[in-house]
Amino acid sequence: MTTAETFLYLSPELTLLLVAALVFVLDLVWRRDPDRAHRWLPWVAMGGLAVALIITVALMARNPSAHIATMMVIDPMSLFFVAIAIVGAMLVILSALDYIPARTPYVSEFYALVVVAVLAIAIIVSANDLILIYLGMEFLSITSYILVGFLKRNRGSVEGALKYFLYGAAASAVMLYGMSFLYGATGATDLEAIARVFSGGLTGDLALMGFPAIALLMVGFGFKASLVPFHQWAPDAYEGAPTPVTAFLATASKAAGFAIIARVLLVGLPMFQEKEWVPILMGLSILTMTLGNLVAIQQRDMKRLLAYSSIAQAGYILIGLVAIGRDVAFGGLSGLLVYLFAYLFTNIGAFVVVIAVENATGATDLPAYAGLIRRSPLLASMLLLFLLSLAGIPPTGGFLGKFLVFGAAIRAHFLTLAIIAIINSVIAAFYYLNVVRYMFFVQPPDGGRKAIAVTPAIRVALWVCAAMTLLIGVCAQPFVTWAAHSASLLAAVW
Amino acid sequence: MIPLSWYLVVAAALFSIGVYGVLTRRNAVGVLMGVELMLNAVNLNLVAFWRYVTPTKMTGQVFAIIVITVAAAEAAVGLALVIAAYRTRRTVNVEELDTLKG
C-alpha cells in the first residue's frame, strides 16, 4: 500500500487525533477566558466528530479491506464500530452541555477526553495485532478512568473511578498473560499469523494453548464488555461517573469490547471455535444475562438499574457470537451488529432522560421519577420508548436486535441458550415496567406541580435517539443489510 | 543453557504472587503493586519467549517495552485517582470506599 493510501485509510483516526489536540490547545490559548472556551469547545469537538463521521461513512462506501502493516485492518466491520463510537460520543457531548459545567470548573478537558476515547475505540476495533490490541485497550481504559473520576471533588465519582481502575488494571494484566502465551505458542503477535500457525495442525503444546489463552484473554475483553464475572466494576463506575460518561461506557466502550472479542476469536483463533470458545462464551452469556437481570430487579437507583440492565444486555449480545458457531450465513454476527447499533441509541436515550431529570432534581433514585408524566410528558414518553426498546418490545430497534440474535441462536441449534435468553427478557421486562409504573402511576411527593425543564441540546439528543430507535425497528431492512455487509468481509477471512 | 520452562515457572510464580496481592490487599496502592508484579511476570514471559521462540524477530522485546511504558502511564493515572480519593475520603482502604453499593 502506498503512503497516500495509508493516510487515506487512517484519516478517521487522524481526524480524531487532530480534533482532540485542537481542543486541548484551544483550551490553553483561551485559558484566561474560560467562558469563551466553555461556549465554543464543545462545538469544536462536535464539528470534528462530524467530520470524522463523514470520512468514516465515505470510507465505508469504498468497501475496503486494507492492512496497515500487520497492525491494523480497515474493513467494513471496523468502520461500523468507529461510526458507532463517533455517533455515541456526539450524543454524549450534546447531553453533557449543561451537565458538566454545572458540576466542575474543568469543562474543556471533558470534550477533549471524549474525543480521545473515540480515537482509542477506533484503534481497538481495527487492531489486528496483540500489541496494538493491548495498547488500544489500555488507551481506552486510561481515558475512561479519567472520565469516570472527572468530578474529582465528588466522592462517588472518584470512588467509582478508583474501583474501575483497580479492576481494569488487574483484568488487563491477566489478559496480557494470555497474550504472552499466545505469542509463545505461535511466535507471532498478529492475528492472521497466529491463525496460520494454529491451522498447521493442533499438536502437542499448541493444542494445549487454546483453552488457557482464550480464558485469560476473555478476562480482559469481558471486563471491557462488562460480562459476568468480570462486571463488578460496572455498577459502581456507572453510578459514580458523571451520567454522560456512564452513557458512553455503557454503549460505545462496550461495543468496542464486543468488536475485539469478535475479531480476535474469528480471525486469530478460529480453530478453537467448537471445543473452546463457543462453550466459554455460552457460559459467560448465560451467567451475564441471568445475574444482570436478577440483580437489576432489586435496584432503587436509576443509574444502577441501567448499569445492571446493560450487563444483562451484554449477555444477549454475546449470543450473537456464540451463534456464529454452526451458522454459515453469519446470522449471529450481523445480528450482533444490529443489536449494538439499536442498543446505542436506546441506551444513550435512556441515559439522556436520566441526565435531564438529574439536572432538574439532582436525584437519580426511582422516586425522583414518580409522576414524571405530569412533570414532563416529553421525558416520560421518551423514557417509555427507550425502556420498551430495552425490553425488546416491537416496533423498536431493541426488538429487532433481540429477534435477530435469538433467531440466530435457534437456527444454530442453541435452543437451550435461546430459551434462557427469552426467559431472561421476560424477567427484564418486569423491572423496566416497574420504572414505567413509577413514571405514570406513582404520585410524586410535591403533587407533580413542578415541571422539569428540558434544554434544547438535550431535546435534540432525545429526538435523535428516539427517531433512530423507532426507525431501526420499523424500517429494518437497510440496517440489516448494512450489518450483514459489515460482517461479511470478516466472514470471508474466517 | 537454562531451559525455557524455568523462566515460565518463575513468571507463573510471580504472577500468582501478584494475583494474591491484588486479591488480599486492602490498600489501593497495595493492589496496584500486585498488578505491577503481574505485569512483570508477563514481561518475563515475553522476553523468555522471544529468546527461545523467535530470537531473530524483536516482537517479544518490543511488546515488553510497550507493557512497561503503558504500566507506567496506568500507574500515574491510578496514583492520581488514589490521591483524589484520599482528598475526598481521607482513606485509600478499598473496603472503606463503600458509598456506592447495591
Next chain:
Amino acid sequence: MLHSYAFIAIFAIIAFGFAVAGPAFAWLVRPKKPNAIKNDTYECGIKTFGETWVQFKAQYYLFALIFVVFDVEAAFLFPWAVAYGQLGLYALIEAALFILILVGGLLYAWLKGALEWQ
C-alpha cells in the same frame, strides 16, 4: 556449564558468610549490660515523636507523576540510541517527534498550572 556456576555459588556463600561473621562475632564477645537509656532508640539527639507513617504533601506525588513520563521515555530512547548507527535519519526524526510529543505534554501541564507549588 554447571561447574562455572559453582564459582558463583561459592562466592555468594563466602560473601554472605563474611557479612554475617562480623556482627555475629561482635555479638558473642560484647558485654551485655542493658539499661533504660541504652535501650532508647537514640542514645543522643532528639527523641522521635508522632508516628513513622507521616503524611507527605500530595504535591510531591503530583510532581512524581509528571516525572514518570520522562522516566519511561528512556525505555524507548535507550534501544534507539544503541541501534542508532543502523537506523539513520528516519529513526532520528521519529525519536525527535516522540520527544516533542512528551514535551508538549509537559508544556500542557505547565500552562495548566500543574507545576505550581500550592
